[in-house]
Amino acid sequence: MTHSQAESRIATLRLTSTSRAAELIVAGKLVAFPTETVYGLGVDARSSEAVQRLFRAKGRPGDNPLIVHLDSLDRWRAAARELTESAIKFLEAFSPGPLTVVLPKHPSIASEVTAGLDSVGIRIPSHPEARELLAHAGIPVAAPSANRSGRPSCTTWQAIIEDMDGHIDAVLLGKACDIGVESTVVDCCGEQPIVLRPGGVTLQQLRTVVPQTLSLDEHLQRRQLGQASQLPDAGAEHPLPSPGLRHPHYKPRARILLVEEADIEKVVQPENRDDLRDYNPPGKRVAFVGLRSHHWRASEQECLQRFYHFQLFEGVDQYAAGFYEFLRECDRKLVDLIFVQRSPLDGVGEALSERQHRASS
């Protein structure tokens, strides 16, 4: 995936000052910054021109809306017309943090931000530097994940340089992101909240606050059965309620094959020649990523020999935090095929397994 020839390259500044980063965003520039989930690419959410530049820099389809970031809940009026009851409950319980609530959009937010929808996603990140930047800026900041569209999200600033150097104005240098998968997006416009994208806050956690919260599958099933709930902007024009679901996501250049835990032995230690051909195609670079387990017969030493690139994580949280970077490392090593152990569904695994599924399809 290359940037269009028409876009000339610019010098991408490496910044360490949050106030400098904020000044640049206020001046209409594109500035990447760390959050607790993944790095974001920030821009003044009120400026159509700046937002259009951001879509071009990312190569993002114009029909996929951006999330607006604020430094505190007090500022919600800068982005939304109304704070619904469910949104208040969610934000009070889980914000600042990895949660995005979709609300009726305020007219001052550029229509490009929301891809023409009448709703807007709002998030208050908990990352200290992100909050400092947002407080200095004092404006609503639209920020998608800072990757080239379709690629795995960036959890380190070095990954942003890989994707975006010469195409954005600056990167605020920070540490690797803690959570590693994006925020939970929950539509709070209607009576019943709907989780459009699983993320750092789980469905179960959301239901402790608003028990009638629906997963996207539940919502779609109901819609099929004709019990359609009230998604304001979706429905007729949108086959799926979150426009982002229509586009390819999180993809490295290699092919990804998901492996259930029960099948890992076959992949790690093929027993016969046919297996070998399937799991270790001649002349191909094969990688494996998964969770450390005591049940394997193969030793880690054997795995290191067998796979061109290989990594095991201690638990689901670590797996989520390192997954995108593993995919990117496979790209750097020109890996052809990646076996990905499907994440268990507990905690952030709910979101990780959804990303794995989408990266593989």
Ligand code: TXA
């Ligand atoms: O953790 C995150 O959410 C990160 C950090 C940077 O905050 N941001 C992020 O943005 O993941 P992005 O652009 O990669 O994903 C935004 C998602 C997309 O799936 C988009 O369709 C959905 O949020 N979204 C945004 N506004 C929406 C709206 N008004 N209605 C429905 N879905 C919306």
Ligand code: MG
């Ligand atoms: Mg993204």
